[in-house]
Amino acid sequence: MSLESIKYKRGKLEVLDQLLLPLQTKYVKVEGVEDGWKVINKMQVRGAPAIAIVGCLSLAVELLKDDIEDKKIMRQEIEGKLNYLVSARPTAVNIKLAADELINLANTLNADENVTPNEFKERFVISIENMLIKDIEDNKAIGKFGCEAILNNANDGSVRILTHCNTGSLATAGYGTALGVIRSLNESKKLEHVYCTETRPYNQGARLTAYELVHEKIPATLIVDSMVSALMYTRNITAVVVGADRVAANGDTANKIGTYQIAIVAKHHGVPFYVAAPLSSIDMSLTSGDRIKIEERPDREMTHIGEHRIAAPGISCWNPSFDVTPTNLITGIITEKGVFTPNQLKDVIPKDSAVVPKS
Ligand SMILES: CSC[C@@H](O)[C@@H](O)C(=O)COP(=O)(O)O
Incomplete structure (x- = not known):
């Protein structure tokens, strides 16, 4: 369960x-x-x-x-x-x-x-x-569309996926968005392996995604955030799939800090980079990601793990919780209505994209 x-x-x-x-x-x-x-x-x-x-x-x-x-x-x-x-x-x-x-x-x-x-x-x-x-219905649809898109572009029968942060049952009502795509690939028996980043400083990957992957018995390996380039160089990654906190009308995507650098590395290695998100994550009122407000979290999330201090006392910190991946690094946005390129979004966001189901 x-x-x-x-x-x-x-x-x-x-x-x-x-x-x-x-x-x-x-x-x-x-x-x-x-x-x-x-x-x-x-x-x-x-x-x-x-x-x-x-x-x-x-x-x-x-x-x-x-x-x-x-x-x-x-x-x-x-x-x-x-x-x-x-x-x-x-x-x-x-x-x-x-x-x-x-x-x-x-x-x-x-x-x-x-x-x-x-x-x-x-x-x-x-x-x-x-x-x-x-x-949950939206996430299952995202899972299905994402699975099809990744398999259509995969050269061999099985796929290796990298994901960041936590986008699973814990981050949604159930099934998950990016993790829903991974779940769906696993159900289709085409998932060879998934790699999840630790996701410093709050460790959503090491604590939450790893927990979900072990719970679901999905073949998975945890890596530290700074291993992404080495992973792409050595492990023949098929695609990156991440979630989103806010997608601007042009496709610029705010997601957990570290997403942007993964997208750059993916581009360098020719690895497709997908954002999996419901239409309710798309903010058509913002023309680009420049105007997305980025939350900054307390220093303590960086300097401590639980009660244990790991950073030198006295050092100052900068702790933005999210970054914005520019639209040109994004291969496709996987939604409950299908997979779209960023420049298709404006034609896709329909009048029927209610976040709150009609009463
Ligand atoms: C389906 S969750 C999508 C995003 O919200 C997720 O990738 C993320 O960045 C979560 O950040 P968090 O700070 O843990 O709320």
């Missing part, structure tokens, strides 16, 4: 504390929006799709507890709380797009005189709950 990072039953939300993995498996209760903001900000839950889903579900939990009888007040509360949740981490766009759609929905339900306060709440909460199902 695949790992479950988000446990939700009407009004009850728990997230797997990813700070403790792989050594401890402990779920944290999320009782409302304040808890939702904290688990996202502290990175107990992380990964662009999971951040959006947990943030919105924390609002659903809170609404189900409230006994607000006035639709106008409910609408106001919803807007304020969603904007607050978006502020927990700035780079991933999924939560922002989900919040915008939910605010639109709240406006519509508020304006419709035939909708009672109870119906307002019920329809609003159901929309949020459906995000869990939609995310």
Whole structure:
């Protein structure tokens, strides 16, 4: 059975504390929006799709507890709380797009005189709950399209894939995006091997992706981030597949720090470089990646591993959590609607790309 990072039953939300993995498996209760903001900000839950889903579900939990009888007040509360949740981490766009759609929905339900306060709440909460199902469906489609694209371009029958950060069940509602593609390749028996980077400084690769790969019995090897060039030189890598936190309209892609340098190395070695992401990671309001806000995290994530200091006391640090891979280094963007070149995005992002399923 695949790992479950988000446990939700009407009004009850728990997230797997990813700070403790792989050594401890402990779920944290999320009782409302304040808890939702904290688990996202502290990175107990992380990964662009999971951040959006947990943030919105924390609002659903809170609404189900409230006994607000006035639709106008409910609408106001919803807007304020969603904007607050978006502020927990700035780079991933999924939560922002989900919040915008939910605010639109709240406006519509508020304006419709035939909708009672109870119906307002019920329809609003159901929309949020459906995000869990939609995310898994989208990820399975991403897995299938990515698997086909990689196999179509592979010269031999089996493939060797490099991935970065964690994009699996832990970063989504389930199955994963880039890791979903790897899962799908493995299911098709065409995956010879996957290599995952450690992903310093937060070690999502060593702690989380490695954990998922071992759990799923997928043939895998962990490498340190600085081994990527040597790996490409010696191991005949078929393709790189990574996730995304925000893709600009021209295809520039913000993803975990280190992604950009992997894309450069891939270009040098002629290895196709794919971004696997749902349409809800694509921000058509930004013409290029220059305007993507890059989160900077505390020095402690670099200077310490757990409680143990590894860096010289007194040294100053720079800790951007993401970088932007320019569009010209990207072979294809694997979405739930198919695989597109960056310059096809503007024709692809449809009116039906709802992050939040229609109520
Ligand atoms: C499907 S997850 C895609 C991205 O969110 C992932 O690659 C990533 O960069 C996660 O960063 P994180 O800082 O762990 O939230």
